[in-house]
């Protein structure tokens with residue numbers, strides 16, 4: 563059965579698109595058949611993360627009858643089938659999302675939906691089309707407060723929440739302790755992605771950090787979440803492994 567996983571958040575800009583793209587790659591590189599759909603029709607960003615330009619066919623072209631879905635799906639070298647939306651056109655509405663997913667059901671092990679932020683209608687539509695959700699938040703009050711509303715919406719719809727991924731973690735005294743975030747949202751923390759300049763760099767290069775800097779801590783954190791999603795124990799990174807990685811990072 564295809565697992566349809568929405569990546570949601572309360573607040574905008576917390577890292578959903580970045581996490582969705584890297585999670586999709588990580589799952590694909592473990593042998594899963596993965597589709598990644600841009601479900602944020604008024605803030606479509608997926609194409610930029612993959613370095614696609616405005617001339618590439620998108621879900622918008624499919625909906626308008628100007629392209630077949632096969633023409634709009636971009637096959638990333640990791641194996642992920644990426645279905646971008648058009649960042650220059652926000653005429654699509656969230657009802658089109660279900661239509662986009664149908665083509666992948668039964669064909670893929672995972673459909674990852676990069677959702678818009680909040681607890682509004684488009685997010686509701688993304689959650690209704692999913693059987694699982696991951697909440698992305700920063701470990702700061704405004705993001706956590708809003709994440710609680712998104713969680714309530716997911717609960718109302720009956721989607722299984724796999725947990726919370728904390729992103730852009732600085733690990734300083736200004737941030738909420740992770741156990742407090744977990745208690746407030748009422749979900750376990752399944753990932754902690756550090757604040758990492760390689761992520762900004764990777765977006766500028768149009769290449770997700772998992773490929774751009776595979777030895778980075780940010781890439782490791784995403785790998786850990788994909789292991790958990792597959793019910794696998796995340797790899798133990800002992801001193802030898804850490805030394806090897808820091809060595810490779812140094813020359814990267």
Ligand SMILES: Nc1ncnc2c1ncn2[C@@H]1O[C@H](COP(=O)(O)OP(=O)(O)OP(=O)(O)O)[C@@H](O)[C@H]1O
Nearest residue numbers: 574575576577578579580679730756757758761762
């Ligand atoms: N771990 C990180 N470390 C440093 N910068 C990050 C990290 N994650 C994301 N960013 C930065 O934050 C910006 C916003 O990330 P992203 O677009 O993934 O958020 P989003 O939740 O999808 O936003 P929106 O709600 O607008 O769709 C990125 O352009 C990137 O520069």
Ligand SMILES: [Mg+2]
Nearest residue numbers: 578579602607
């Ligand atoms: Mg986004």
